Amino acid sequence: MDIKTMRRGVMENSDGGEDMVLANLIANGDDVGPLVRLAFERGRPEGLLHQLIYVVKQKEAEIEEMCKTHYEEFILAVDELRGVLLDAEELKSELQSDNFKLQQVGSALLAKLEELLESYSVRKNMTEAIEMSKNCIQVLELCVKCNSHISEGQFYSALKTLDLVEKSCTQNIPAKAIKMLIESRIPVIKLHIEKKVCSEVNEWMVEIRSSAKNIGETAIGHAVTVRQRDKEMLEQQRKAEEQSISGLGDLAYTLEAEELEEDSVLQFDLTPLYRACHIHDCLGIQEKFREYYYTNRLLQLNSDLEITSAQPFVESYQTFFAQIAGFFIVEDRVLRTTGGLLVADQVETMWETAVAKMSSLLEEQFSCMESAPHLLLVKDYVTLFGSTLRQYGHEIGTLLDVLNSSCDKYRLLFLEECQQQILDVFGNDPYDQMEIKKQSDYENIVLSFNLQTSDIMPAFPYTAPFSSMVPNACRIVRSFIKGSVDYLSYGIHVNFFDVVRKYLDKFLIDVLNVMLLEKINSGNVTVPQLMQIAANIAVLERACDFYLRHAAQLCGIPVRSVGRPLGTLTAKVILKTSREAAFIALQSLVNTKIDEFMTLTESVNWTPEETNENGNDYIHEVIIYLDSILSPAQQILPLDAVYRVGSGAFEHISNSIVAAFSSDNVKRFNANAVINVDYDLQIIENFAEERFYSAGLGEIDDEVSFKICLVEARQLVNLLLSSHPENFLNPDIWEKNYYTLEIKKVAAILDKFKDSPDGIFGSLANKNAKQSARKKSMDVLKKRLKDFN
């Protein structure tokens, strides 16, 4: 074909060349599209059409040629095909017949097959259903387990199981009904658990509230133990220091520290609270529970802070404070161990609430209390409460302020009570010296208050210089000291000795001393009683040193501390002044009594005709009286006091005699009267000397005597009886013999001196001469004194 194509090409013209190109392209199977598009784009498709017609003719010629060559084969093929057709028809008939037979035979099998397929489908569904059911069963088993946990109160496990249920429900349960049911029940269950747990917490709150009192009492009991131990240690230390300073003994310090394990002693169970915290945390509502806990505990606290009026505070205060202490001990544990259920600020707020309420309550109750021991009891318990709570980090300054401000009230009440006791003691005092029969009594009455006058144990029975008022008063003062120390200790003042000392001084001065003065000046005490009071005061003065030392000891201050001398109580000086007042009152009373006897102006004959060596009656009465007071004075008073009483009495007698001579009631007196007074004076002087030495006063001071107290009267009488009275004006003689006499007084007295010469006219010449000489001398003295004045 290629050869033919080449020959025609050669024969054709240039157009035949283009035809050849298109034919080649078609023969090669190339794409003639671009060529066709190019022809139409150029607007000249006629050429292309012409070429295509040529190609068509060419192809038709080829086909005809092929048909001419193979027509024989075509005829044979058709024949053969007709034969095949017949065979096919025959085969078709056979196949239909076979198919029918097969259908008949296979119909039963087909039914079986359909059944089998259906079973497969059922099996698949069943498998899925079983799988779903397993998931459901798994979830439902979890539900059962959850219910079981809830029934047994195991809420944490229940919540964990509930979480699993929730996850399984989300992922694995295609059954909508169950899924919706479970999803709707989950919040209900959670709410149920929440309520159950809150109910448990409420139950715990009921229990912990009833336990709080015991917890508080136990903790405060520990504070009591600690305080007692500290007190003992301080006492030992004080004694050791005293011995060390005095050079005796060794310092004995112990460094043993007993550590009270708080948790092992204060047993209470917070388990329900821990569980509740955990459950609420799992529920995701911890904040809600935190608020619930705080609110309800605050309500409980406020309820505890309400005090019932049905019971007196003095009976209920311990329960009240123990309850509050227990509350805060529990809250401290809760704060430390629950990991955030409480915060420190909340506990602080609770504490401030409690302190404000307690302070207000204490102020109110203290203002109503009328008994110092009650105030002390409450104060002690409050300080124990305070020291207990301080260990848990609470500030107790406000409570201490309340106690401190109540201190004055306590002191006033205590002062009143002690005052009443002192009053009773004074009222019951027999004013007799105490007789002590045995050594134990001596130790209790004398040694314990340092009232002894020597360190030697006396023989028994022993008569003390004081009456029973003294040891009784000392006991009261000691209890006052202890009461003051008790109230001030463990308070704001760390070193409260100065305060106690001030209180002590005030008590001794304002109560004891005032009562002594009232008794002294009351006017219904006798001379021996006044003596006893004076003697008692002397002993009470000495007791002041004991009081101060005792106060220092109770305040924990070593007595022999060199750096801090205790000094002395002001009361000691005041008591000394009161003793002086007692003596003044005593002297006044004695003098008044003496005046009752010394009625010279009325009972004495100032112009007797004879002398009487036996003396006037008054002097014997005075001597009897003096004997009656000097005897008890020797028993009751120390020697210097005895001298004081005696000398005062004798001096008063002397003054009375001189006053009688000066009295307007005595218009004149004669020599016999003077002689009689001289006899009186000799009698009293003898008595004075005898008394002075029998009282043992001569051992004290040889320079003094009772007789000296009578010197004024003696000098006056001597002058009136002197042979040379004009010597009175001689300075040297005056200085020696008449120094107590006032010139004016003497002049007045001498004017009354009328010596009657008529009665002695018949006397001897010698006697007359002597008397005349004395008369002259007296006249000279009178004249000179008159001129002198």
Next chain:
Amino acid sequence: MAGYKGDDEYDYLFKLVLIGDSGVGKSNLLSRFTRNEFNLESKSTIGVEFATKSLNIDAKVIKAQIWDTAGQERYRAITSAYYRGAVGALLVYDVTRRATFENAARWLKELRDHTDPNIVVMLIGNKSDLRHLVAVPTEDGKSFAEKESLYFMETSALEATNVENAFTEVLSQIYRIVSKRTVEAGKNASSSAVPSKGQTINVKDDSSVLKKIGCCSN
């Protein structure tokens, strides 16, 4: 509840009063008993409110007319009208507030100043569900009730504890007194007929009523 009769038909109408301090739960006791409702947000009662409820006692229809008062001081001017005709009283205190219990004596005195001496009185310690906040022990309430010859119950309007029992007990006691008086009146040949339906019973002037002794604890 009314059985064979309509709601408005009753054999006896008894007036009860609720008294006690403000905030002890009087109104919630009333609403719990008459409507089985509890309101957590309680507002102070203004003046007076009352509600009624009928119940059967011994086959009789008892209609209780319960008056709820304001515990606050400024509403006290209406006390006389409030107490008039009352045959029973519930004296309510709050177990978590001791002051409300200690004021019970004052309420009781006022009640006795304005009512018949034979009035049936029950002391009610409400809010018993708040066990962790109790400030008045049960013994205290019981003791006071015994001393004053009152009945006594602790209730919780919140949890509906003993509320029904308290009202029923008071109404039963009132009915017992009234029916006893009716029987005694019947014995008297010259007595008038039994009180007719709907008539309020006047419990005055009958000294034969037995003295109420002891307390009924929950």
